[in-house]
Amino acid sequence: MKLTFLGAGDMFAIDQGHNSVLIEFNESNLVIDFPETNFRALRALGKDLTDVRNVFITHLHEDHVNGLQLLGNYARVYSKNKPNLFVHSSLFDQLWQTLKAGIEPSGVGPKELSDYFNVHIVEDQFEIEGVSFKPIRTHHLPGMISHGLFCTPYFYFSSDCALDKELLLNYGGRVKTIFHECHLQEDVLKSHTSLEEILELPQELRSKVVLMHYEDTYTNPENRRALEERTGLNIAGPLSVYEF
Ligand SMILES: [Zn+2]
Ligand SMILES: [Zn+2]
Structure with a gap:
């Protein structure tokens, strides 16, 4: 498994x-979130x-989904295969409302999300080519549905969230790597994790x-190197690769 x-x-x-991130495994791949910057x-x-x-x-949040319309339209024009879109059941309606205005209208009548993607509604877990992924509800903003993703025994991917220390203490031992968001600025935001909170972990x-x-x-x-030396932490860079 290779994560880029x-x-x-x-x-x-x-x-x-x-x-x-792009995760490549077996004969398949999975991209977590889809900002438009993914194209480049x-x-x-x-x-x-x-x-x-x-x-x-x-x-x-826009920086996590603003490439979906592009991806869906591009696949319709340039590929015979629709991408699979895994969406947690609690998020599906809101995702459709977010994308609807741009992708419902067409020259041959209204389209649905399933005209662009093979939509998979996820509950507890989903599987691709024998690899299991488990979404975990996280705390990002009040009223916002957000999930991190476990791929045991390889990694946990937090996406945007406040630090859930208990989750990491209980389940962090089951994975090799914890990809965790961090707001690396002076101000502390309740919706994100601060460097100090990460440094307080065991x-x-x-x-x-x-x-x-x-x-x-x-x-x-x-x-990045200066911060890594100062804190002893690792920081992902653009196109950084992690092998499992
Ligand atoms: Zn974000
Ligand atoms: Zn966010």
């Missing part, structure tokens, strides 16, 4: 793509949007953490 960061930037990132990152990897087989959506968890979803300052590899 298509982008590790936050919502306001310009110097690199928004936070999203896939091109940099020598891949095309039509190579994307499966997508899982963690939540509906060493056995800290050593597994790879930070992601951060502001442009750390797109610069020198700044």
Whole structure:
């Protein structure tokens, strides 16, 4: 299994793509979230949007879903195969409301999400090519549905969330790597995880953490290296690769 960061930037990132990963395994792949910046990152990897087989959506902030309309339309025009779209049951209606205005109208009558994607409504877990993925409800913003994703024994991917220390203490030992979002700025946001909170985790968890979803300052590899030396933590960069 190979996991590549298509982008590790936050919502306001310009110097690199928004936070999203491409996971390649067996004969398939899965992209977690789909910002429009993924198109350029896939091109940099020598891949095309039509190579994307499966997508899982963690939540509906624009930096995580604003490439879905492009992906669906592109597949309809350039590919015979629709991508699979894995959506948690609690998120499906809101996702459709988010995309509807752009993809429902067509020259041959109203279209549905299933005209663009093979839609899979997820409850507790889903499976692709024998690999199991388990969404876990997280706390991002009040009233917002958000999920992290476990792929045991390989990784946990937090997506955007406040730190759930109990979750990491209970289940972090079951995975090799914890890809965790971190707001690397001075101000502390309740909707995101601060560096201080990550640094307060026990060493056995800290050593597994790879930070992601951060502001442009750390797109610069020198700044990432300085922070890694200062904190002992790892930080994902644009197109960083992790093998499992
Ligand atoms: Zn975000
Ligand atoms: Zn968010």
